[in-house]
Amino acid sequence: xxxxxxxxxxxxxxxxxxxxxxxxxxxxxxxxxxxxxxxxxxxxxxxxxxxxxxxxxxxxxxxxxxxxxxxxxxxxxxxxxxxxxxxxxxxxxxxxxxxxxxxxxxxxxxxxxxxxxxxxxxxxxxxxxxxxxxxxxxxxxxxxxxxxxxxxxxxxxxxxxxxxxxxxxxxxxxxxxxxxxxxxxxxxxxxxxxxxxxxxxxxxxxxxxxxxxxxxxxxxxxxxxxxxxxxxxxxxxxxxxxxxxxxxxxxxxxxxxxxxxxxxxxxxxxxxxxxxxxxxxxxxxxxxxxxxxxxxxxxxxxxxxxxxxxxxxxxxxxxxxxxxxxxxxxxxxxxxxxxxxxxxxxxxxxxxxxxxxxxxxxxxxxxxxxxxxxxxxxxxxxxxxxxxxxxxxxxxxxxxxxxxxxxxxxxxxxxxxxxxxxxxxxxxxxxxxxxxxxxxxxxxx
Amino acid sequence: xxxxxxxxxxxxxxxxxxxxxxxxxxxxxxxxxxxxxxxxxxxxxxxxxxxxxxxxxxxxxxxxxxxxxxxxxxxxxxxxxxxxxxxxxxxxxxxxxxxxxxxxxxxxxxxxxxxxxxxxxxxxxxxxxxxxxxxxxxxxxxxxxxxxxxxxxxxxxxxxxxxxxxxxxxxxxxxxxxxxxxxxxxxxxxxxxxxxxxxxxxxxxxxxxxxxxxxxxxxxxxxxxxxxxxxxxxxxxxxxxxxxxxxxxxxxxxxxxxxxxxxxxxxxxxxxxxxxxxxxxxxxxxxxxxxxxxxxxxxxxxxxxxxxxx
Numbered sequence: 001x002x003x004x005x006x007x008x009x010x011x012x013x014x015x016x017x018x019x020x021x022x023x024x025x026x027x028x029x030x031x032x033x034x035x036x037x038x039x040x041x042x043x044x045x046x047x048x049x050x051x052x053x054x055x056x057x058x059x060x061x062x063x064x065x066x067x068x069x070x071x072x073x074x075x076x077x078x079x080x081x082x083x084x085x086x087x088x089x090x091x092x093x094x095x096x097x098x099x100x101x102x103x104x105x106x107x108x109x110x111x112x113x114x115x116x117x118x119x120x121x122x123x124x125x126x127x128x129x130x131x132x133x134x135x136x137x138x139x140x141x142x143x144x145x146x147x148x149x150x151x152x153x154x155x156x157x158x159x160x161x162x163x164x165x166x167x168x169x170x171x172x173x174x175x176x177x178x179x180x181x182x183x184x185x186x187x188x189x190x191x192x193x194x195x196x197x198x199x200x201x202x203x204x205x206x207x208x209x210x211x212x213x214x215x216x217x218x219x220x221x222x223x224x225x226x227x228x229x230x231x232x233x234x235x236x237x238x239x240x241x242x243x244x245x246x247x248x249x250x251x252x253x254x255x256x257x258x259x260x261x262x263x264x265x266x267x268x269x270x271x272x273x274x275x276x277x278x279x280x281x282x283x284x285x286x287x288x289x290x291x292x293x294x295x296x297x298x299x300x301x302x303x304x305x306x307x308x309x310x311x312x313x314x315x316x317x318x319x320x321x322x323x324x325x326x327x328x329x330x331x332x333x334x335x336x337x338x339x340x341x342x343x344x345x346x347x348x349x350x351x352x353x354x355x356x357x358x359x360x361x362x363x364x365x366x367x368x369x370x371x372x373x374x375x376x377x378x379x380x381x382x383x384x385x386x387x388x389x390x391x392x393x394x395x396x397x398x399x400x401x402x403x404x405x406x407x408x409x410x411x412x413x414x415x416x417x418x419x420x421x422x423x424x425x426x427x428x429x430x431x432x433x434x435x436x437x438x439x440x441x442x443x444x445x
Numbered sequence: 446x447x448x449x450x451x452x453x454x455x456x457x458x459x460x461x462x463x464x465x466x467x468x469x470x471x472x473x474x475x476x477x478x479x480x481x482x483x484x485x486x487x488x489x490x491x492x493x494x495x496x497x498x499x500x501x502x503x504x505x506x507x508x509x510x511x512x513x514x515x516x517x518x519x520x521x522x523x524x525x526x527x528x529x530x531x532x533x534x535x536x537x538x539x540x541x542x543x544x545x546x547x548x549x550x551x552x553x554x555x556x557x558x559x560x561x562x563x564x565x566x567x568x569x570x571x572x573x574x575x576x577x578x579x580x581x582x583x584x585x586x587x588x589x590x591x592x593x594x595x596x597x598x599x600x601x602x603x604x605x606x607x608x609x610x611x612x613x614x615x616x617x618x619x620x621x622x623x624x625x626x627x628x629x630x631x632x633x634x635x636x637x638x639x640x641x642x643x644x645x646x647x648x649x650x651x652x653x654x655x656x657x658x659x660x661x662x663x664x665x666x667x668x669x670x671x672x673x674x675x676x677x678x679x680x681x682x683x684x685x686x687x688x689x690x691x692x693x694x695x696x697x698x699x700x701x702x703x704x705x706x707x708x709x710x711x712x713x714x715x716x717x718x719x720x721x722x723x724x725x726x727x728x729x730x731x732x733x734x735x736x737x738x739x740x741x742x743x744x745x746x747x748x749x750x751x752x753x754x755x
Contacts, residue, residue, distance in 0.1 A: 080718055088723075105721035108508070210701050258593060260613035262702035272593055411720045417703045424615075424703075434525070441524055444725075445507055 035066040036334045039082060039093040041149045041321060042071035043355065044286070051354035052148060052342075059341040065334050074099070086326065094329035095338065098322045100396065101410065103135055103143035104403040110142045111325040116336050117141040120343050125364030128394040130318050133403070142324065144339045145362035147351045149321030151284040152360050152385060152394070153216045158202070159378075160301045161279040165200035166193035174305035176380020177373060179389050182306055187224065190308035191253050197279035198256035205272035205281040206257055207264030208420050210413030214264060216317035217282040218415045219397020221253075222246050224310025229409060230401035230439060238436045242312070247428060250419040262420045274298060282317065284358050285375075285382055292377070300377045304385045306392050316387065318394035320362050357382045364390065408442035502727040509724060517728035526704050527712075527729070534708040534733070536619070537694075538687040541626040546680055548627065549634020556635070557642045568636070575632035583696040586625045587612075590697070615705035618698050622706050625693050630686075634679055641675040642668070674748050681744045685737050709733055 038056070043049050049071050060067040070093070072079045083102055086092030087109045103110060117135075121127065127135075131145045162168045168189070173182050194204045207214035222229070225246035229238050237243065254261070258272070270287040272278040276298050281287060291299035307316040323342075325335045341347065348361050353371045361367070367386040375382040387394075397415060398406030409415065414435060421431045469475055506513050521527045556567055574582065589596045590611035598608040611621045649667050658666065669676075691710035694700060700707035700715060707715070709729055717726015 077714075077718060084718055084721075084723065101721075208702075210699065259608075260593065260610045263610070263612035263618070263698065265699070268593065275593070277593070408720060412715070413701075420703050437525060441520070444520060 033063055033065045033334060034331050035068060036060075036095070036331050036338055037068045037070075037093045038095040038335075038338070039070045039072050039079075039086075039097060041079060041097040041099075041146075042073040043148060045289070045355045045358060048148070048351070048354045048359075051350055055342060055347050055350065056338065059338055063334070063337065065331075067338070072097070090326075090328045092326065094331050094335040095323055095325055097146060097149065098143060098324045099149070100134055100319055100321070101403070101407040103322045103324055104137055105407060106324065107137040107142045109327055111327045111329065111332050111335075112140045112142060113144055113325065113336065113339070114141045116340050117144060120144070120340065120363065124343065124345065124348075124361075124366055127362045127364070128318065130394045130396045130399065131320050131362045133399055134320060134396065135322055137403070143322035144324075144343065146321040146323045147342070147348050147359050147361045148355070150360050150362060151319050151358060152387065153213065153220075153282050153284055153317040153319065154305060154307050154385070154387075154392070155280050156273065156283050156285065156288055156302055156304045157280040158273075158278070158298075158301050159303050161197060161200070161202045162193060165202060165279065166196040168193055170303045170305055174303065174384045176383045180306055180384065180391055182309075182391075185306070186309045187221075187249060187311075191249065194253055194280075195256050200279075202277060202279040203256055203258055204253075205269045205278035206253070206261065207266075207269055208254060208257065208261040208416045208423075209264045209268075210416060211265045212319065213266045213269055213283060214261075214416050215397050215410055215413050216319060218250065218419060219410070220282075220307060220315045220317040220395055221250060221310070222397065222415050223315035223393070223395040223399070224307070224312055225249065226310075226312030228400060229398075229414070229435065230405050230443075232400045232402070234402050234405060234443060236436055236439045238432050238439060243432065244428065245311070247418065247422055247431070251422055254419055254423045262416075262423075273302070284360075285356070285385060286358055288381065289356055289358070296377070302381055303378070304382050306384060306387065314392050315395040316392035318360075318396065357385060360386050402443075404445070405439070405442045409439070412438070412442075414438055414442075499727045499731060502724050503731050505724040507722050507724060513724075517725050518732070520725070521728055521732070526707075529704060530707045530709065530712045530729070531732070533619070533706065534688060537623060537626070537690070537706075537708050538684055541623050541630065541687050542680060542683050544623070544627045545630040545634050545683060546676070548631040549638050549679075552631070552635045553638035553642055556639055568639070571635055572632045574629050575636075579629050580692045580696055582629065583625055583693050586621075586628075587697055590621055612698055613702060615702055618702060618706045622694050622697050625697060626687060626690060629693065630683060633683065637675055637679045638672065641672045645671045677744050677748050681741055685741070688733050688737060 040049070040052055043052075053069060056067045056069060059065075072082050074080075079097065079099065080102070082092070083096060083098060083106060086096065087106050090109070098106065127145055135141055135143050135145055157170045159170055162170055173185055174180050197203055206217050208218065222243075225242050227240065227242040227246040229243065230236055258264075269278070269281040269283055270290060273281045273283070273287045274291045274295055276295065285304055288299055288302045288304065291302060307314055323339050325332055325339070329335055342351075343363075345366060348363075348366050349369050349371075352359050352361065352369050357371045357375050367388050367390075369386075372382045372385055372388075373380065396406070396410070398409035400406075401409060418431050418435050421434065422428060426434075502509075503517055504512055504514055506516070552571060556564055556571070559567060588594070595608065595611060597611070601608065609617060611617050645668060649671075650663060653663050653667055688708070689710055690708060691714065694706055694708050694711045695714070698706040700711045709732060713726040713730040715726075716729060717723045720726075
């Protein structure tokens with residue numbers, strides 16, 4: 001029965017406090033919606049990171065979210081170590097840039113992104129089969145294909161040397177601003193040109209090592225011959241006729257490559273072109289960009305174009321990067337929104353421009369930015385880099401094997417090792433037996 | 446009376462633990478333990494925990510979801526490449542340690558023979574390879590061996606000699622990684638042996654000279670026995686470090702060509718970090734632990750025995 005009496009001051013103070021508490025969620029401070037942490041790939045092109053930071057900051061300001069960005073280098077596989085450590089610790093960034101095979105490898109810890117990929121495909125056009133193969137698991141999108149870091153490793157040829165040694169006019173075959181006239185650009189023409197250029201003192205610079213450039217190039221040749229070591233079901237076909245056929249082709253090609261090609265890393269082919277020795281390499285336009293800065297006379301003679309056609313089709317090595325969201329991330333909704341923002345056509349265009357045309361978006365409608373048409377010297381040198389007429393099948397070494405097996409084929413450089421073993425005198429049957437045994441080991445779970 | 450007795454008993458009970466704690470804190474062993482506690486904690490968190498965690502990882506399936514016991518090891522035993530890695534690691538470690546020990550031994554003798562005044566600068570210069578971070582110095586070696594622009598090949602070409610594929614040919618590549626490891630590690634042996642040489646009493650040599658011992662006899666009967674312990678410990682230490690080498694092989698060849706220069710650490714990195722199979726990588730890296738552990742026990746036991754005899 002005790003009565004509690006409120007004074008006028010107490011009533012006013014209580015009312016004010018209650019109103020403030022109720023209104024709190026609707027007050028938007030500078031970072032009212034929290035914080036998103038991102039680990040992006042540290043771009044090798046100076047200034048490219050700045051554009052990325054600018055785009056993220058625009059989004060952050062608009063949404064009142066704090067964005068913290070770390071640029072993680074791929075030198076010394078630092079990005080792979082970071083991804084492995086964050087997955088183990090179940091802690092780290094909300095978004096992490098994941099190279100080619102990492103989404104599938106880390107799928108168990110990634111947030112599905114079917115919702116935003118559906119929208120992005122509707123808006124930007126479909127993505128190629130290689131992106132679907134690498135970015136999906138069990139029918140779900142597990143990562144968003146990134147503009148930054150995605151690249152195509154088609155031929156970058158010396159206009160003058162191919163004309164001089166092999167009589168091939170690459171500019172006529174792949175004219176700037178127009179559809180390719182490359183029906184005759186097949187594997188026979190390619191290997192004959194390699195032989196002629198080697199005889200003329202300017203070999204093709206294709207590596208046979210175990211790093212990405214070598215594996216991608218040789219993998220595309222295997223695909224062009226239909227030489228799939230393992231099929232979609234996981235069955236091994238290392239002794240198929242098409243594998244034997246591509247091995248003979250690679251032996252013929254390998255004989256006219258630089259004698260140390262087996263020891264090449266991802267810098268070797270770039271140096272080979274920039275030094276003026278090589279008539280062709282398989283690489284994104286980074287080598288050309290270095291030549292433009294250091295040896296303009298070489299850059300003026302470079303032309304990036306499509307791969308030769310093989311018995312199974314015209315396959316080109318495509319190496320996409322992805323942006324994944326950890327399922328243990330603390331701000332997943334905001335992380336998805338940021339990835340949608342970065343995949344808007346205007347923003348993709350800015351990222352492509354900042355990379356000097358190196359970055360290659362995966363969406364079909366985003367292959368005709370002015371950057372590729374305008375880059376020079378010579379003008380139009382990068383026009384065919386994004387395959388604007390979609391005449392090549394974007395492929396990845398190891399596909400179409402189940403991703404866990406294909407990843408090991410790629411990572412261990414199985415195809416390049418097969419070629420080197422054959423080149424160094426092992427019998428073909430012995431090489432194929434060895435490859436079979438390796439493939440059996442790769443399928444462990 | 447009762448009250449008083451109880452109180453005095455309570456005081457006595459309270460005083461005893463305080464004094465025993467005081468006594469405990471005054472013990473030398475307690476102080477020593479407390480002083481070493483930070484180090485023990487660091488070793489426990491940075492060495493013992495990761496070591497046991499690696500053992501735990503090595504017993505998991507590829508997806509790290511189930512316990513497979515020795516499954517990863519039995520899988521490795523069936524792989525041709527793994528046995529090649531075992532063989533190469535042994536070739537790499539044993540040949541590199543032998544050459545490092547021999548070079549270190551002879552260079553230490555040369556330095557020891559130099560008058561004391563000029564010794565310091567020679568010691569300093571010869572230690573340079575050992576004090577440069579190996580990842581950096583190996584990069585310089587990589588440029589010397591570079592597939593297309595090798596400085597060594599440029600020199601050879603001046604004498605009309607064909608270029609040598611230092612990193613492209615499996616055997617030359619093995620030679621190259623061993624050479625760089627010897628270049629990097631020999632100064633460590635040199636400085637250890639030099640310290641051992643300086644501790645051999647001069648009177649022993651004087652007595653041997655009076656007995657008419659020649660150079661070889663002095664070396665065999667005085668120098669080597671006096672250096673045995675330091676040689677054993679140095680060789681053991683270097684063997685463990687060389688077996689676990691990563692940076693030289695990684696920078697120079699990354700295990701290639703065709704896996705012919707992989708050692709345990711680079712192969713474990715390839716499988717575990719690059720290949721996403723962390724349990725298998727852990728199994729590779731743990732493979733040598735028992736072998737090295739047992740050899741370390743024997744060597745150290747020998748050293749202790751000789752120490753007791755002395």
